[in-house]
Amino acid sequence: MEKETDSVVAACDISNSAVIKFVILIGVVSLFSDMTYEGARSITGPFLSVLGASGAIVGIVAGFGELIGYALRLASGYLADKTQKYWAIIFIGYAINLLAVPLLALAGHWEIAAVLMIMERMGKAIRNPARDVILSCASEKIGRGWGFGIHEAMDQIGAISGPLVVAGIFLWKGAYQTAFGWLLVPALMALGVLFTAYTLYPSPYGLESASIKLESKGFTKSFWFY
Numbered sequence: 001m002e003k004e005t006d007s008v009v010a011a012c013d014i015s016n017s018a019v020i021k022f023v024i025l026i027g028v029v030s031l032f033s034d035m036t037y038e039g040a041r042s043i044t045g046p047f048l049s050v051l052g053a054s055g056a057i058v059g060i061v062a063g064f065g066e067l068i069g070y071a072l073r074l075a076s077g078y079l080a081d082k083t084q085k086y087w088a089i090i091f092i093g094y095a096i097n098l099l100a101v102p103l104l105a106l107a108g109h110w111e112i113a114a115v116l117m118i119m120e121r122m123g124k125a126i127r128n129p130a131r132d133v134i135l136s137c138a139s140e141k142i143g144r145g146w147g148f149g150i151h152e153a154m155d156q157i158g159a160i161s162g163p164l165v166v167a168g169i170f171l172w173k174g175a176y177q178t179a180f181g182w183l184l185v186p187a188l189m190a191l192g193v194l195f196t197a198y199t200l201y202p203s204p205y206g207l208e209s210a211s212i213k214l215e216s217k218g219f220t221k222s223f224w225f226y
Contacts, residue, residue: 018201022138023147025197026131027154032190033098034155036183037120039162040101044117047176051110061114069121077129086130087198093127094194096120102184105177138201162186 048058080089100120107113139147162183169179 016141019138019142019147022197022201023135023142023150024154025193025200026135027151029094029190029194029197030151030155031158031161032186032193033094034158035162035165035186036098036101036190037124037162038159039166039183039186040104040120040180042163042166043170043176043179044104044113047104048110048113050176051107051113053110053114057110057114061117065118065121068118069125072122072125073129076126080130080133086134087202089130090127090134091194091198093123093125093130094191095123097123097127098187098190102180102187105180158186 045058045062048061049055053061076089076093080086083089097120100116100123104113104116107116135147135151136144165186166179166183169182173179
């Protein structure tokens with residue numbers, strides 16, 4: 001992943017068709033990722049209860065996971081900009097985020113399950129800032145609104161289909177472990193597509209902050225009202 005450092009001060013330099021392909025690839029990654037962890041999150045509360053956790057424990061685990069999932073982004077975002085190793089951070093984050101889910105199938109105690117659930121949130125916090133940086137720069141030529149719109153639409157498709165898939169597995173087998181185990185499939189697919197995106201477009205971004213500065217004094221009243 002040493003190719004990243006070559007684009008530290010370069011502007012985004014890929015064609016519109018390549019941009020669209022890259023945005024779609026990252027969108028597919030998010031689709032399978034959301035299918036994995038949103039599918040899991042639809043049953044983690046009852047799963048903890050089955051393992052013996054109280055209602056208070058379930059709430060604490062969920063709340064602490066969300067706290068870590070957002071607070072850690074401050075550090076991961078800073079680290080991404082400081083090291084410029086965007087792809088490396090993205091891969092680490094996705095690996096933790098996605099592989100923690102199927103490992104829940106092996107959790108025999110609520111304490112182990114709780115750690116894995118928090119790790120899943122940590123993984124998402126690690127990879128999101130770096131992913132959004134390269135997505136923002138790559139989508140500049142087609143419009144960031146459209147680029148992020150495509151990505152978010154595919155993301156939500158995964159978020160909706162994940163719980164539906166888990167519900168179908170429950171109707172079929174009726175076991176938490178089976179449901180978590182099957183979520184390994186979209187997790188591996190997400191990692192596979194992510195590797196494809198990196199292989200095809202190892203440097204789809206430039207550090208925009210090196211050449212672009214936003215001045216708030218130039219914004220209109222309509223901007224601030226919005």
